[in-house]
Amino acid sequence: MPIPSDEGWIDRFVDRLPETRLFKLVASWILVPLWARLTPVKPLPGGPHPSFQHGDNVQCMMNLIMPLKDKSPVGRALAALAIAQNKEAIFAGLNNVGTVHFARFVIVGDNICMFSVYDGDFTNYIRDFIATIGSVFNAVVELVEGGEEVIPCEDNVEAFIQWVHERDLYQVPDTATDFLRDQEALNGDRAVSPVNDDLTLLPRKLVLQLRANPNVSLGSGYRAYPGFSVAQVRKHLGVGW
Amino acid sequence: MSAMFDLAELQGNILRGYTKKPHVRYLILEVADRSAARRWLASSVSGRGDGVPQITTGDWGPNKPDTCFNIGLTYEGLRALGTPSASLEMFPNEFVEGMTARALKLGDVGPSAPENWPAPFNEPKRIHLIATIYAEKVEQLNEVQERALYDREALTLLGTREGYNFPGDFVHFGYRDNITQPRFEEIHDPDRYPDRQPRAPLGTVLLGHPTNLEGLTWRVPLPAELGHNGTFNAFRVLKQDVAGFEEYLDRAASDLLKHPQVDELLQPGDEEKIGKGLSRRAALREIVAANLCGRWRDGTPLALSADAPDPKADLTDFDYVGVGDSRCPHGAHIRRCNPRGGQIVQRIANNSRRLVRRGVPYGPPYDPAKRDRDEPEPERGLLGNFIGASLGAQFEAMSCDWLNLGLQDPRITGSNDPISGANDPVTSWFDLPLKSGGTIRLRGLPRFVLTRGGAYTFLPSLSAIRFLGSL
Incomplete structure (x- = not known):
């Protein structure tokens, strides 16, 4: 039996408005672009949020999305081939980096993606990765939009690290206030202090941010054994580290 | 040259x-x-x-x-x-x-944070x-x-x-x-x-x-x-909180005296080997100090002389290849900063994060005899220069992954450098190695070094x- 409500017809109309087709169209094509124009939002940087806590600095996630130059089945096949031809060398290199839990390559749409879980600082991970298998990875990067600017990556270490960082997905924090903090941090010296934490603006801010960062990682993810480095796990399992 | x-x-x-x-x-x-x-x-x-x-x-x-x-x-x-x-x-x-923007990587948090x-x-x-x-x-x-x-x-x-x-x-x-x-x-x-x-x-x-x-x-x-x-x-x-450091050594030595395995750390009668005329407690203090640093206070590397200072030991000509925890703790300050050729998790990083260090002390030397506990200690510390061609690949990589995370060795991961790390007494720990292969875990290390600029x-x-x- 429905619970009696004292809502009038106007309340009911407004509540249902966001579900109407017309309103959705108006919001997507007029309202959001207008907001974006009035309050421009910069894309948020990728990777985990910097933290000093030990537990936050192991099992970090990298979600690297690299748009292919050739956006056709042939382009995707070339990417698949580049991974297949260099898979052994890449995996051996990741093993030598020493701080990588998992890494896999995935094609999503016209993107070649590398998803990995690693320990420690992101720049150290990528620098060690280049030092170990940079010359092999160049074969993958040359198939990617903008890749020619950073290969050979052994000669463009700083630029390559930045390039990867820019293609690593922004990781939406687990809490709303941390998301607002990230937005404020982008403003640098112009940041409002204390952080502008008007949570009533959150839906609008999130919509605008997802316009600037169409692809994001949601939350910090699930971990079955949080706080342990790959070397600690391997040592415990007796498989060498 | x-x-x-x-x-x-x-x-x-x-x-x-x-x-x-x-x-x-x-x-x-x-x-x-x-x-x-x-x-x-x-x-x-x-x-x-x-x-x-x-x-x-x-x-x-x-x-x-x-x-x-x-x-x-x-x-x-x-x-x-x-x-x-x-x-x-x-x-x-x-x-x-700039350095202030990299505070988290450098462990410049809490009282060391740039805003202070x-x-x-x-x-x-x-x-x-x-x-x-x-x-x-x-x-x-x-x-x-x-x-x-x-x-x-x-x-x-x-x-x-x-x-x-x-x-x-x-x-x-x-x-x-x-x-x-x-x-x-x-x-x-x-x-x-x-x-x-x-x-x-x-x-x-x-x-x-x-x-x-x-x-x-x-x-x-x-x-x-x-x-x-x-x-x-x-x-x-x-x-540098020298008074705090010496007090910590006192406390650690007192705790060790009550520890059932203390004789494994220092055989009764061996106190004289550590230093002339030292009591058992004073000798244990020096053993803790040596293990925290990786060198005895006279500079003798533990990797060459784990049991006692050795004036004849070469201060530089040593390596950690095959040097187990029982000779020099993996968490010791100098081993964390520079693991030399020893096994580390980041296999290609051996010898890659080395820095030229130029330091000079500031403030008066600490003299426990002159200490007035009712007055704050004068500020003293180190004006340090850490020089390298890549701050990111050397100074920051060392500070972030090695000093303050201990990522280079699974036995120390999750701990900070015992001397220069951003330690919190509630969570900090350091393992003192024993010859049997076991360890005695020291806890409650405070932060001995604060960044002031x-x-x-x-x-x-x-x-x-x-x-x-x-x-």
């Missing part, structure tokens, strides 16, 4: 320790007027001895200088001088962002140039400072920091100092400087040369005269100083 390239192109403090000049003063400066500051730079390499102090180079010729004078420029300093934007864009991110730094480090964007004077006497420091600041249109003095090398080469926590630095290919004669570590490639400390990571080179800001043979410096003002600077070559002076 037997250099195969022109040492006169380098600032002298990169490869020389100036150990015979115990007084050191840092002038923290702001560019007051761009043109005047450029003229000041040009004068500093003009060869004329009457005006702005001349930059000391790596080539002293037949006569040692009475005083030495060197400079470092921050990113804001390079901007203030009007360095072309195309050149500025080629400097690495960590240098562009005193002037002039509380306004990092105003710090443009850090000049360093080295001399035998304070009067010489004053004289060089006066000459450096004579043209008030060029540079504004924001503040100074001054240090003094204690006689006997020891530093505030009572350890022997000035023991070792990386020896470089093309510079140092291996027969003259025995060291079981491989000689470091020049790219460890100079831009434009091969690095320790095979095939990798760091970006050299162009034009070449600006970037080539330059390097970077992490200047740090590190306050600092800046990332670029140490330009002499050509670069001329280039900047001629802009």
